[in-house]
Amino acid sequence: MLISLIVQLFVNINTFNIKVNAAEINSKLDDIYISEYNYNEDMKSKVEPYIKSKLESGYIDGDKDVKLYYEKYNIENAKANIVISHGYTESLEKYHELIYYFLKEGYNVFGIEHRGHGRSGTLGIADKTQVNVEKFDQYVTDFKKFMDEVVMPNNQGKKVLLFAHSMGGTIGTKFIEDYPDYFDAAVLSAPMLEVNTGNIPKFLADFIVEFEVAIGNGGNYVLGKKAYTPEYKENKIGTSSLNRYKYSHDIVANNKELQRGGASYNWTKEAFDTTKEIIKPENASKVEIPILLFQADNDTYVKAEGQNKFASSAKNCEIEKIENSRHEIYLEKDEIQKPYLDELLDFYDKV
Numbered sequence: 001m002l003i004s005l006i007v008q009l010f011v012n013i014n015t016f017n018i019k020v021n022a023a024e025i026n027s028k029l030d031d032i033y034i035s036e037y038n039y040n041e042d043m044k045s046k047v048e049p050y051i052k053s054k055l056e057s058g059y060i061d062g063d064k065d066v067k068l069y070y071e072k073y074n075i076e077n078a079k080a081n082i083v084i085s086h087g088y089t090e091s092l093e094k095y096h097e098l099i100y101y102f103l104k105e106g107y108n109v110f111g112i113e114h115r116g117h118g119r120s121g122t123l124g125i126a127d128k129t130q131v132n133v134e135k136f137d138q139y140v141t142d143f144k145k146f147m148d149e150v151v152m153p154n155n156q157g158k159k160v161l162l163f164a165h166s167m168g169g170t171i172g173t174k175f176i177e178d179y180p181d182y183f184d185a186a187v188l189s190a191p192m193l194e195v196n197t198g199n200i201p202k203f204l205a206d207f208i209v210e211f212e213v214a215i216g217n218g219g220n221y222v223l224g225k226k227a228y229t230p231e232y233k234e235n236k237i238g239t240s241s242l243n244r245y246k247y248s249h250d251i252v253a254n255n256k257e258l259q260r261g262g263a264s265y266n267w268t269k270e271a272f273d274t275t276k277e278i279i280k281p282e283n284a285s286k287v288e289i290p291i292l293l294f295q296a297d298n299d300t301y302v303k304a305e306g307q308n309k310f311a312s313s314a315k316n317c318e319i320e321k322i323e324n325s326r327h328e329i330y331l332e333k334d335e336i337q338k339p340y341l342d343e344l345l346d347f348y349d350k351v
Contacts, residue, residue: 027338028345032104034097036334039243047100054103060149062115062142064134069119070150073099073109080159080348083151083183084111085143087166087328088192089131089260091118094248098163098330105345108156112146114139114171118258125219129228129261132219136270139171140178147182161348162186165330166302169193170271173278173310177286185290185351187344190299190327193279194306195271209269218266225262238301238328241337248331279306284313291317292347294340296325 027033034042054073062068071092082102084095092099092111102109116123116133124130133139151160162183164172169191176183197205212218221227230253237245252258263271277283291314295304311317320343322329325336332340 027342029101029105029338029341032101033334033338034100036241036243039247043097043247047096051096051099051103058150060145062120062145063138066115066121066123066142068115068142068146069113070146071109071111072150072154073103074154074156075103075106075108077106078108078156078158079106080161080184080351081108081110081151081155082161082163082348083147084109085162085164085168085172086111086114086117087168088263089117090165090168091252091258093118093251093255093258094331097244101341101345102163107161107348108154108158110146110151110154112143112150114168115142117260124261125264126221127227127261129259130221130264131260131262132264132267133270134266136170136174136274140174143171143175144179147179152182159184159351161351163189163344164191165189166192166327167271170274170278173287174274176289177278177283180286180288183289185348186292187347188291188293188307189329189344190294190296190302191307191310192271192302193275193310194303195268195275196299196301196303198300206272209265209272212265213269218269219264221262222265222268228259228261230259238326239331239333240324240326241331241333244331244333275306279309279313281313284310285315287314288316290347290351292344293317293319294329294344295319295321296327296329297321297323298325299327301327 034047051073054075055071057071059067059069086092086095091113099109113120115121115138116131122128123132125132160183162172169188172186173191176186232249234242239245293307293311295307311319322336322340325332329340
């Protein structure tokens with residue numbers, strides 16, 4: 001019984017370890033690649049001007065009249081469309097390097113800043129930088145409206161592909177379970193399919209969060225979390241590339257609209273409840289499109305167990321484990337990021 005359960009759990013999972021020297025990598029992006037070693041200068045002189053020339057932005061009305069900021073980047077003769085679903089506390093500003101590669105590789109790009117993030121308003125109760133949400137399903141409802149009003153009318157009749165990171169992976173996964181006809185394929189990059197509760201056992205974390213919400217403290221910060229502060233936190237970051245970290249950090253530090261701190265108990269309860277639901281076999285098995293799920297070897301933010309459970313039930317999900325990577329694989333150091341991007345783009349090209 002135990003052996004058959006283990007086999008079933010890993011039937012759809014292929015694990016690949018990437019460990020190479022950056023100097024030895026031949027990448028399809030070599031001609032346009034932005035190395036971390038000249039990062040600030042290249043981002044400001046090459047990436048930012050180029051993507052700004054393709055940018056159109058605006059707002060749509062989300063659930064309960066929250067104004068949702070979106071961006072679209074259209075190019076001539078695009079081969080497909082990529083939709084970005086960003087992670088917890090993030091904004092689309094953090095994805096400029098990735099957007100640059102997608103555009104240069106021939107894709108239109110669309111992105112939304114989820115409610116309570118970036119330029120899509122503040123929903124914090126303790127203060128304006130707190131991450132809070134009434135119901136996690138509101139993220140999904142917003143995302144559907146964005147797809148219906150912005151992406152689908154502008155997709156040029158080409159395939160629509162998802163790129164979803166962390167919390168954006170939770171939203172994206174729930175979306176493709178509930179609405180299977182929008183996307184042709186998806187990349188889930190370190191998706192939040194089970195939250196890492198650190199030294200606190202999951203059952204105890206569940207109890208604490210449920211209790212705090214029940215007694216009316218849902219708007220308080222989760223224990224140990226606080227409002228946004230601008231100092232560098234090099235020992236608590238999601239990438240091992242300090243140059244990439246500092247670039248995105250400085251953008252946020254100089255723009256109050258983008259600044260987000262810790263989560264409320266209510267957000268955490270909603271995240272716990274939603275991740276439990278979407279990895280259940282009866283829900284994950286609804287997903288039939290090709291999925292490439294990147295799993296970060298040194299991820300301290302989300303747990304691999306939830307990702308493995310989802311992949312074992314989804315119809316066509318392959319896991320690629322990235323050795324030595326932290327949570328933000330898309331912003332990792334060159335020797336990790338380059339092969340990751342090649343695998344990602346190869347996957348999209350074959351859809």
